[in-house]
Amino acid sequence: MKIISMIPARYGASRFPGKLMKDLNGKSVILRTYEATMATQLFDDVYVVTDSDIIYDEIVKNGGKAIMSLKEHDCGSDRIAEAVENMDIDVVINVQGDEPFTDKESLEKLIKVFKEDDNKEVDLASLMVHINDDDEINNPNTVKVIIDKFDFALYFSRSPIPYPRDKSIDVKYYKHKGVYAFRKQAILDFYRLPMLTLEASEKLEQLRYLEYGKRIKMVETNVQGIEIDTLEDLERARKAWK
Structure with missing residues (x-):
């Protein structure tokens, strides 16, 4: 089984433009991410795929592998699909x-999900983290996921799901971490299918998979990490890196 990693990297992020080129204790955020992914030694190849000459040059000049997107893309999955279409993976x-x-x-x-999926029932897999902080549960920038008894995703939302109408029920809330593993065919299918209303409303690309009947296996992790969406996140990351 040939497994690669793709790191989609758009320079003009809407909430924090240029965040991937911000300094994180001596190196850019995108270079730190690339190096962390390489350091796992889990992949046959690691690429940054981008629409930005600045990001492309940042990776290449530091000895990494980067791919320039040929088209404009609305989401990272589309960017990756274009890049892997003709790859043998x-x-x-x-x-x-x-x-x-x-x-x-x-x-x-x-990776273990796919190595154990002999019948190829899983189209993609993704990560989730248990959260119990009310501010985080209600924060629209924190994407929540609910799962069935077999850990397949039922829905993703920026709203708190499930809604706690009966507060005596001990409900676990899960934050979705935006790390996905795709079978190649699943991401190519995604690329060719038009956006539907749920994805358009929530601005969550993973909903496109659910709307078209794809199965997303969720895997719980205890590693929170720090996603850099704001200047405050960047400051937290700088402190954590030290």
């Missing part, structure tokens, strides 16, 4: 460019 893992604390243990869990 089985599984591609999408590591977010703003997650420099990417860890080996969590990625190993995703």
Whole structure:
């Protein structure tokens, strides 16, 4: 089984433009993420795929591998699909460019899903973290996921799901970490299918998979990490890196 990692990297992030080139204790955020992914030694290849000459040059000049997107893309999955279309691979893992604390243990869990899926029932796998802080549960920037008894995703939302109408019920809330592992065919299917209303409403690309009947196996991890979406996140990352 040939497994690679792709790190989609857009320079003009809407909430924090240029965040991937911000300094994180001596190196850019995107370079830190690339190096952390390489350091896991789990992949046959690791690439940054980008629409930005600045990010492309940052990776290449530091000895990494980068691919320039040929088309404009609305989401990271589309960017990856274009890049892998003609590659001879089985599984591609999408590591977010703003997650420099990417860890080996969590990625190993995703890879294990596919190595144990002899009947190829899983289209993609992704990570989730148990959360219990009310501010985080209600924060629309924190994407929540609910799962069935077999750990397949039922829905993703920026709202708190499930809604706690009966507060006596001990409900576990899970934060979705935007790290995905795809079978190659699943991501190519995603690329060719039009966006539907749930994805458009929530602005969550993973909903496209659910709307078209794909199965997403969720894997719990205890590693929170720090996703750099704001300047405050960057400051937290700088402190954590020390």
